Amino acid sequence: MYARILGFAAVATCLAMPVFAAVTLGDAAGSYTISPAGSSIRFSIGKLGGGGFDGAFARFKGSIRIDNSDVGRSRVNITIFPESVGTGQSRIDAFLRSDAVFDAANNPEIQFRSTSVKRTGETSALVTGRLTARGKTFPEKFTAELSGLKAGTIKFHVTGKVLRSRYGMDVGTPIYSNVVHFDMTLTGKRS
Template identity: 90%
Template sequence: MYARIFGFAALAACLAVPVSAAVALSDAAGSYTISPANSSIRFSVGKAGGGGLDGAFARFKGSIRIDSSDVGRSRVDLTIFPESVGTGQSRIDAFLRSDAVFDAANSPEIQFRSTSVKRTGDTSALVTGRLTARGKTFPEKFTAELGGLKAGTIKFRVTGKVLRSRYGMDVGTPIYSNIVNFDMTLTGKRG
């Protein structure tokens, strides 16, 4: 349940989070604010013949609310600022920010709002929600795995795949894959 909640996101973090023993729902229940300093949103796009593009977003914010009485009423809200995209190559970063991809000047936010959380295991969940990018909104699903709960801090590993063509970001296909793979580590602080 808790894992589903932190599900987006969206958007991708490369840091693997070890799965800890199952946490009692009553212990995890509550509201959390995502801590960007302790989280990461990473993505990758494959390329025909091998290789591809790897990157991350440096700026994002969000919240998680875990409902102990009804898992389905739990919520995840995540906002990513695409101008913060980074690949380690300034020319590619500028291209990704341009109107050919994120159009960060006219669409300064990518948002994910959960609509459904379904527990799939003791520490895992499927989070379904609405992803909005470049003024287009579509349903997306992410898998979340609870990595731990300690001293008011909760950690999830969230993964998912998004078709970039749905959002008008299909430049370079079919040489570059239409599928964006997200791998996120999201840490929330209670309060």
């Protein structure tokens, strides 16, 4: 769910490329559709005393638009389908889909819509946006690093942290951390 935010960060990364880089911003400008085949949205939650669990979302979609003339006007939109969550442990997966966490039956989508993209380095950017999960919307930030551009395909590595309590998903705290760490690879195909 927080992964959507990370996807938006990916757009920011592309916009962060300098003119002297191997790939210029002009080369990356355009619209892209996120391809699930070359992408992944992973997360981890720590546990008091060590351990915790890792998971991923199998279904998501999104788009990236990189504005060559004004990086700040670039946009990232990501939708995650929480019923696709997987941890490799069926009992945990069912619990995460339940009304105690994602409430996937009543809230079938988690959405991230970027509101700003700010260049932070030659190939990096900070993407700020609004994350909506379980009917609650809050501003969130993700960092994005451009990791490739070739033949109409762009790739970003996106990371960020989200407090799950903001979205009514704080069951298990403080034994399980309130902080969800996201680590995403987003691959976009030029539209």
